[in-house]
Amino acid sequence: MKKLALFFAFVLVAGLSFAQNSNVRKADRALENGDLQEAKDLINEAAEHEKTINDPKTWYTRGTIYQAILNDEGYSEELVKEAAKSYDKVFSMVEEGDKYFTLSDLKVQELWGGFVNEGSEAYSAQKYEDAVKAFDKALLVIPDDTTATLYAGVASQQLQNNQDALKYYYRLLDLDYHSEDIYGSIISIERYGNEDMEKALEMTRIAKEKFPENDTFEKQEINLLINSGQVDVAKDRINDAIEKDPNNANLYxxxxxxYEQLxxxxxxxxxxxxAIEIDPDYLDANFNYAVYYYNKAADLLAKARDMDLQTYRKKGKALEKEAVGYLEKSKPYFEKALEIAPEELAVIETLQTVYAQLGENEKSEEMRKKAEKLGADGKAKMTDKK
Structure with a gap:
């Protein structure tokens, strides 16, 4: 009798296990037949039973059912979370390369990709609020996704919702995603939006460490130090660095x-x-040095223009002659800048003006045509991207 009782107990357990596996299959069939509520009830029962709770097929099937309900009924945060939770459960059970890992990954990409596309379309239509909402949906599917996080931050900034933008940008840093543009945006919002000079300085220094070749962050730090009343700190930092590395053109x-800011x-x-003596091909140094003389000339020419006729006859010509001297001094450095960066529009346009003021009309016209061509090429590239 005891053996018989054990036999019936085994049959009962096996039957229950079969019933639960049968629930997964029934849920699959209900899904195929479009009976989504029945499919949901059956799969949730299987997902709670000890015999099927650890089966990746159960959770893959559950994810597809919730995703199908989402497609049928429209967006619901709960449905997205449940679908994503189901696929995550599969990933925790099996190794990459397993059948259900691959199938689940495809479904996740489909779900995530749909929301990212929705956000991209809204952003292109300048519906930035809708874009942020769509990217947030994508983040419910893949919370550590940097693409949706970045786009949500950019769209928030377009809405001038700086605090939300910062939330996304700082999240990117937490995810070990670093870009010069992200740091630039963070620094700008902290400085101008939050008026938090200390935080802006902190982030500028972090950006300097991440991107040591980028002069922009060095300049921003100097500017922030000056504007926060720490001029001596700025000077000391640079002079101490020059003492240690006297042949560093960037430091000069x-x-x-x-000194220009001061x-x-x-x-x-x-x-x-x-800086130019150390590195003759230093673009910014050549350009800024040329601009120094150009601005001197511009100031003198403006003074001459503002003179009344009597004063101009006495002093105007002398001022214009002095201005021409400064323009002549600026010219070789602008030309060197053009040699270094032949497609830099700011250099070309400034050099066009210098040539015109010096009466070198052929060269001025050449620069005008070059600038025009660059502008036309830029527009064509933008059109191609669209």
């Missing part, structure tokens, strides 16, 4: 930039020239 360029043009000129 930053010193020149510092409206000490003579010291700025000296520092820029030193």
């Amino acid at each position: 360029f930053n010193l020149g930039y510092l 409206e000490q043009p003579d010291k700025a000129e000296e520092a820029y020239l030193k």
